[in-house]
Amino acid sequence: MQETDEELDALLNKMLPTFEEKMPFNKLLGIQIVSLHLNEVKIRFDMREELIGNFVHRILHGGVIASVLDVAGGMIAIANSFQQRREHLTESERMQGIDKTGTIDMRIDYLRPGRGDYFIATATILRSGRKVAVTRMELHNDENLLIAVGTGCYLVG
Amino acid sequence: MQETDEELDALLNKMLPTFEEKMPFNKLLGIQIVSLHLNEVKIRFDMREELIGNFVHRILHGGVIASVLDVAGGMIAIANSFQQRREHLTESERMQGIDKTGTIDMRIDYLRPGRGDYFIATATILRSGRKVAVTRMELHNDENLLIAVGTGCYLVG
Amino acid sequence: MQETDEELDALLNKMLPTFEEKMPFNKLLGIQIVSLHLNEVKIRFDMREELIGNFVHRILHGGVIASVLDVAGGMIAIANSFQQRREHLTESERMQGIDKTGTIDMRIDYLRPGRGDYFIATATILRSGRKVAVTRMELHNDENLLIAVGTGCYLVG
Amino acid sequence: MQETDEELDALLNKMLPTFEEKMPFNKLLGIQIVSLHLNEVKIRFDMREELIGNFVHRILHGGVIASVLDVAGGMIAIANSFQQRREHLTESERMQGIDKTGTIDMRIDYLRPGRGDYFIATATILRSGRKVAVTRMELHNDENLLIAVGTGCYLVG
Numbered sequence: 351m352q353e354t355d356e357e358l359d360a361l362l363n364k365m366l367p368t369f370e371e372k373m374p375f376n377k378l379l380g381i382q383i384v385s386l387h388l389n390e391v392k393i394r395f396d397m398r399e400e401l402i403g404n405f406v407h408r409i410l411h412g413g414v415i416a417s418v419l420d421v422a423g424g425m426i427a428i429a430n431s432f433q434q435r436r437e438h439l440t441e442s443e444r445m446q447g448i449d450k451t452g453t454i455d456m457r458i459d460y461l462r463p464g465r466g467d468y469f470i471a472t473a474t475i476l477r478s479g480r481k482v483a484v485t486r487m488e489l490h491n492d493e494n495l496l497i498a499v500g501t502g503c504y505l506v507g
Numbered sequence: 508m509q510e511t512d513e514e515l516d517a518l519l520n521k522m523l524p525t526f527e528e529k530m531p532f533n534k535l536l537g538i539q540i541v542s543l544h545l546n547e548v549k550i551r552f553d554m555r556e557e558l559i560g561n562f563v564h565r566i567l568h569g570g571v572i573a574s575v576l577d578v579a580g581g582m583i584a585i586a587n588s589f590q591q592r593r594e595h596l597t598e599s600e601r602m603q604g605i606d607k608t609g610t611i612d613m614r615i616d617y618l619r620p621g622r623g624d625y626f627i628a629t630a631t632i633l634r635s636g637r638k639v640a641v642t643r644m645e646l647h648n649d650e651n652l653l654i655a656v657g658t659g660c661y662l663v664g
Numbered sequence: 665m666q667e668t669d670e671e672l673d674a675l676l677n678k679m680l681p682t683f684e685e686k687m688p689f690n691k692l693l694g695i696q697i698v699s700l701h702l703n704e705v706k707i708r709f710d711m712r713e714e715l716i717g718n719f720v721h722r723i724l725h726g727g728v729i730a731s732v733l734d735v736a737g738g739m740i741a742i743a744n745s746f747q748q749r750r751e752h753l754t755e756s757e758r759m760q761g762i763d764k765t766g767t768i769d770m771r772i773d774y775l776r777p778g779r780g781d782y783f784i785a786t787a788t789i790l791r792s793g794r795k796v797a798v799t800r801m802e803l804h805n806d807e808n809l810l811i812a813v814g815t816g817c818y819l820v821g
Numbered sequence: 822m823q824e825t826d827e828e829l830d831a832l833l834n835k836m837l838p839t840f841e842e843k844m845p846f847n848k849l850l851g852i853q854i855v856s857l858h859l860n861e862v863k864i865r866f867d868m869r870e871e872l873i874g875n876f877v878h879r880i881l882h883g884g885v886i887a888s889v890l891d892v893a894g895g896m897i898a899i900a901n902s903f904q905q906r907r908e909h910l911t912e913s914e915r916m917q918g919i920d921k922t923g924t925i926d927m928r929i930d931y932l933r934p935g936r937g938d939y940f941i942a943t944a945t946i947l948r949s950g951r952k953v954a955v956t957r958m959e960l961h962n963d964e965n966l967l968i969a970v971g972t973g974c975y976l977v978g
Contacts, residue, residue, distance in 0.1 A: 374559045375568035378535065402531045404606070411532035412577045412610045417570020424569075449561070453569045454953060455974055457614045457771045457928065459798050459815055461791045476813065477775045481952045482925060482976060484773050486813075499790065499800075501773055501815065503926055503974055505953060611796060612817055614771065614928045616955050616972055618948045633970065634932045638795045639768060639819060641930050643970075656947065656957075658930055658972065660769055660817055662796060688873045689882035692849065716845045718920070725846035726891045726924045731884020738883075763875070767883045771928045 352436035359388055362429055365444060370421075379417055383425075388433050389474065391425045393418065396468045403464075410464025415498045419487040420456055422473035423502035427451055427483040430475050431506040450507030454482070458500045466491030473502075482506065509593035516545055519586055522601060527578075536574055540582075545590050546631065548582045550575065553625045560621075567621025572655045576644040577613055579630035580659035584608055584640040587632050588663040607664030611639070615657045623648030639663065666750035673702055676743055679758060684739075693731055697739075702747050703788065705739045707732065710782045717778075724778025729812045733801040734770055736787035737816035741765055741797040744789050745820040764821030768796070772814045780805030796820065823907035830859055833900055836915060841892075850888055854896075859904050860945065862896045864889065867939045874935075881935025886969045890958040891927055893944035894973035898922055898954040901946050902977040921978030925953070929971045937962030953977065 353361070363386050370376055370383065379401070384392040395401075395418060403411025428451050435447070470490050477484035487500035510518070520543050527533055527540065536558070541549040552558075552575060560568025585608050592604070627647050634641035644657040667675070677700050684690055684697065693715070698706040709715075709732060717725025742762050749761070784804050791798035801814040824832070834857050841847055841854065850872070855863040866872075866889060874882025899922050906918070941961050948955035958971040 372562040373568065374557050374562070375571060376560075378557050379570070400531050400535050403533075405529040405531070406606055411530065411574065412581075412613070413536070413570065413574020414532060416573035416577065416613065416615070417568065420569045420573065449563055453615075453617050454948075454955065455614060455616045455926065455972070456569070456573065457612060457815065458573070458610075459612045459790060459817075460610050461798065476773060477925075479976075484775065484925065499815075501771065501813075501926070503773075505950075611791075611798065612769065612815070614972065616947060616974075618955065633930060634768075636819075641768065641932065656972075658769070658928065658970075660930075662793075686876040687882065688871045688876070689885060690874075692871050693884070714845050714849050717847075719843040719845070720920055725844065725888065726895075726927070727850070727884065727888020728846060730887035730891065730927065730929070731882065734883045734887065763877055767929075767931050769928060769930045770883070770887065771926060772887070772924075773926045774924050 351438065353438060355388055358432045361444065362386055362388065362432055365441065366425060366428065376421060379414065381418065381421060384470065388429050391422055391429065391473050393422055393471050394468055397466060407463060412460060415460065415464055415489055416458045418471045419458060419489060419498065419500040420453055420502060422471040423456065423485040423487050423500065424451060424453060424504060426473040426475055426485050427504035427506055430478050430483045434478065434480050447507030452505050454503040454505050456500060456502040458498055460498050462495060462497050464497050466493065468492050469497065510595060512545055515589045518601065519543055519545065519589055522598065523582060523585065533578060536571065538575065538578060541627065543582065545586045548579055548586065548630050550579055550628050551625055554623060564620060569617060572617065572621060572646055573615045575628045576615060576646060576655065576657040577610055577659065579628040580613065580642040580644050580657065581608060581610060581661060583630040583632055583642050584661035584663055587635050587640045591635065591637050604664030609662050611660040611662050613657060613659040615655055617655050619652055619654050621654050623650065625649050626654065667752060669702055672746045675758065676700055676702065676746055679755065680739060680742065690735060693728065695732065695735060698784065702743050705736055705743065705787050707736050707785050708782055711780060721777060726774060729774065729778055729803055730772045732785045733772060733803060733812065733814040734767055734816065736785040737770065737799040737801050737814065738765060738767060738818060740787040740789055740799050741818035741820055744792050744797045748792065748794050761821030766819050768817040768819050770814060770816040772812055774812050776809060776811050778811050780807065782806050783811065822909065824909060826859055829903045832915065833857055833859065833903055836912065837896060837899065847892060850885065852889065852892060855941065859900045862893055862900065862944050864893055864942050865939055868937060878934060883931060886931065886935060886960055887929045889942045890929060890960060890969065890971040891924055891973065893942040894927065894956040894958050894971065895922060895924060895975060897944035897946055897956050898975035898977055901949050901954045905949065905951050918978030923976050925974040925976055927971060927973040929969055931969050933966055933968050935968050937964065939963050940968065
């Protein structure tokens, strides 16, 4: 017997926020999960003084953008791994899988200066597998301008 | 008349630290410049609770690694642009060039878990030009283990 | 006085196929231009024995995929550079610009095995500039399955 | 009982050339294996009219460079997977592993125009694992000038 998309989706929404809270650097970035599904994750963060990279133009540091896109990519890779293992696993077994997920590589393309009051990062799956997931990420600002795109490759548990 | 390597090197060491101090996110990361030459930059940061990505394994957040490698790549791209424009420019003209430098794209490969008391990021030039510089970056930990490598492409002023 | 999109589009369609014919490796790949506009290029090639990388599974060589995506990216980068320079240039000046266009870097993600009777590569612009263009490329097979995606960064003349 | 480096090295040198011959596109490129060890592979190809991308400057097509670097990366990934599985496997089991190896993603940086009478591609391992290998590739010309570098991520059998 296998878990349905709805069951996995619920499980994901129960487990992941707790997990995220325990990542100190994510708290520093001020990441909030907007929506979390098996096929798409959306996270938000607000512009803050500490996230600025260029004091003249007051734009986001490129590293902030890379960090947030990596978080979004990692979350959708985890979501995808839930779909790959539909058998009824315990919460502890799921947590082990989450814990084993890690970024192998990532490419970020910076398209426009990171200006805005808040930003939305989204991630979707490009390639799904039991060993490896490849993900596409995008960062938009509060005017829905595309600021950066990314592609990530994740080892999944 | 053109500036020599030594003159450019001195100029770089005078200008860049000031510039770096004014980048709030770099302060958050705790970045310190170890050495800064036209051909290589070396920066250091210490492990701190806030930079942790995985609370179980207590390793660096992938975004911290990407951020620091991007800073190192950007600095060597600026250093390289000094070499491309040897004519005697005013400090203000040099600053404009620095200010126009921006990351176009970056790839990070995560090779080993980011464990250590402190980390050293180095950057060198792969491709030098008046419009674009391509850079190679590496992150080692305090035991000189290679944690991550990166390649960046920068628009130069 | 500036050239309109229609005029540039016509110029592009007049110049580029001739140029492409003179690239021996493109002939080896069997590349045909399906459509060519300022905002999107579409090229096609047929599966042939020589393009196979894996003799057991009879799928495209990864290098063929990278080659075709690079050609598509380069063409849209040239098209974009036409838009960046709307002033009435001579054909010879345009040709010089085309000739100076070159790939700086490229990332290819291989998503599915390259099976099919023919393949369509498309390219669009992610970042437009007078110095550098960043492009997105996709390869679909004859059943419209997404085989590979790519991102390229091009120096433009 | 496990196979030694020397035994694995010998096995590799016995199996891989045969395998390579059966890849039609590699024959088209004119790839020859110069040396093949568990830790480094070196392959060579000669400049030929059909490999030219730019008829004015008579330089290698970017796709040729990407193709050859992908072949070198794939070979070192296979070599590395032999080290990961030292148990005595049959030739048929080894062949299955080879056959399952595939490129997940690749980044190529084009540093200098591809001019030369012949070219040497080398590949080494950056990250070694039972599921995934990350590789570094370089292309030099006959004057030992660095023409291009690459990074690849390979799924291993």
